[in-house]
Amino acid sequence: QRRNVPRGIVTKVELRSDFFFAGGKRAIHLYQPASGDAVPLIVVYDGSEYLRRAKLTKMVDRLIAEGRIMPVALALIDNGGAARGLEYSCNEATIGMLIEEILPLAHRELNLLDIKTNPGSFGVLGASMGGLMALYTGLRLPHIFGKVLSQSGAFSFGVYDTIVFDLVRCGDVLPINIWMDAGLYDMPSLLAANRRMHPLLEARGYPVIYREYNAGHNYPAWRDDLWRGLASLFAR
16 A cells, blocks of 8 residues: 555455355445545445455555545455355346345445446446356346446356356346456366457447456456556546
8 A cells, every 4th residue: 555545444344145145144345435535336245355366455455545446336246155156146136136135234334336326337347257157247247237347257167158148138228337358378168268259249339348458367467457447437
């Protein structure tokens, strides 16, 4: 953390739900920026990983202080451990978890914009399977999550495409803005899926920025490129 950068406040909350959470409970870290104004929220899948390995809250502190992004709040959701793959495979229970548990918590604890009067102002972020779930979340809840950041999105399992391809190809064009990135040394099938998703989104008319860079499939790579996506979607 650089000196003289106002720091936001991070708190940890444990939610309990036998229906939505594997094991009946889940930890969520909430970040409120050093701002007195109501702000948009970014939901972060694999939240503890982005907090610990990508230093996301410190990154956001710095980007806000430098004027590169508007103040934003974060809800960093722990994954489901052994159930992570199920939760992030375009799972409607995860969408329900957001609607019934995460968003009400965030609105109680953080100073957020009213999504009813600012539709689509929230963002959603994830990497790998979390990147798949981020795009799926935007496609399912565009009136809330109008800004999608998908890093190394796992849009296909080998030769099998997930439903996000069909939703983009066959569904209505929705009011979401999308940032995608992937490493040139990422898993070959994953990189190929990103290279197919990008032109499909463009052909359907989605505003999308896609970036490839010299890296593989890891948090240092995602950390070092993420600021570009945040600055693109949440410019002051």
